[in-house]
Amino acid sequence: MPTPQQLIQWKQQGRAIAVLTAWDYAIAQILDHAGVDVILVGDSLAMVALGHDTTLPLTLDEMLHHAKAVCRGVKQALVIVDLPFMSYQESPQQAIHSAGRVLKETGAGGVKLEGGHAAMAETVSKLVHIGIPVMGHVGLTPQSVRQTGFRQQGTSPEDKERILSEAIALEQAGAFSIVLEHIPADLAQTISEKLTIPTIGIGAGHHCDGQVLVTSDVLGLGTWKPKFAKSYLNLYELITQAAQDYCSEVRQNAAIQEPRQFLEP
Ligand SMILES: Nc1nc(=O)c2c([nH]1)NC[C@@H]1CN(c3ccc(C(=O)N[C@@H](CCC(=O)O)C(=O)O)cc3)CN21
Numbered sequence: 001m002p003t004p005q006q007l008i009q010w011k012q013q014g015r016a017i018a019v020l021t022a023w024d025y026a027i028a029q030i031l032d033h034a035g036v037d038v039i040l041v042g043d044s045l046a047m048v049a050l051g052h053d054t055t056l057p058l059t060l061d062e063m064l065h066h067a068k069a070v071c072r073g074v075k076q077a078l079v080i081v082d083l084p085f086m087s088y089q090e091s092p093q094q095a096i097h098s099a100g101r102v103l104k105e106t107g108a109g110g111v112k113l114e115g116g117h118a119a120m121a122e123t124v125s126k127l128v129h130i131g132i133p134v135m136g137h138v139g140l141t142p143q144s145v146r147q148t149g150f151r152q153q154g155t156s157p158e159d160k161e162r163i164l165s166e167a168i169a170l171e172q173a174g175a176f177s178i179v180l181e182h183i184p185a186d187l188a189q190t191i192s193e194k195l196t197i198p199t200i201g202i203g204a205g206h207h208c209d210g211q212v213l214v215t216s217d218v219l220g221l222g223t224w225k226p227k228f229a230k231s232y233l234n235l236y237e238l239i240t241q242a243a244q245d246y247c248s249e250v251r252q253n254a255a256i257q258e259p260r261q262f263l264e265p
């Protein structure tokens, strides 16, 4: 199992970090056996597993329920859990309480939270001082969807400057890694070169130190995905075919059995 410290060493060695999301035991077990380095229990599960339109409705208790299931399926990978919207933004104390529950009640190795402004960097620093590994997340931060939509961030010079300074602040606060979501590739490259800790990109080009995708997008399981997400399989079609094959077999067998019932005394 890679430790947060090992991920920093992998960056120095130029070994790329492969991250995928999981929300239940079955998927987590397969990803772990497949050799995925880090399994993220992303709050995107609100959308891909629970059917919400955004990640905002997910509660900490719901996240703990999914994170426990994921951890039962993982033997090798490092498991990181997203802190849900409004389970950490109120105060560093609230963040400590929520991250503490994640580490106490699941087998996870750390938490991820969104944003890199001064107040969030202070929260990260307090979590790290307690001994809780923290992954940062800047660029498109879906918990701010009501402000930004799901649009690409870091397109204006001021925005680029702000996102770079947030990433630096998170590294200085002690984050062991940072997700860069939906920002231009040149900005992601600049940040990756400036930081000692590894960057994990999603829709942020090929110059990051690792990549993350939402597993339902990779598997082609959902009906909607971001334009930057690559599918390696079309599970939607495969499951449809299997379910239809099953239905016709059940109906065929029923058709064979039905006349017999009339023959029985
Ligand atoms: N299935 C799934 N995959 C994800 O990667 C993902 C989620 N869900 N849910 C949480 C966030 C939301 N993410 C998203 C969602 C949409 C776009 C996207 O396609 N943006 C378009 C349209 C933006 C708009 O609404 O105007 C773009 O052109 O940027 C990007 C990232 C990434 N995360």
Ligand SMILES: CC(C)C(=O)C(=O)O
Binding pocket: 021, 040, 041, 042, 043, 044, 045, 082, 179, 181, 202, 212, 213, 214
């Ligand atoms: C896409 C990743 C980075 C995430 O935060 C999530 O799945 O919730």
Ligand SMILES: [Mg+2]
Binding pocket: 042, 043, 044, 082, 142
């Ligand atoms: Mg998330």
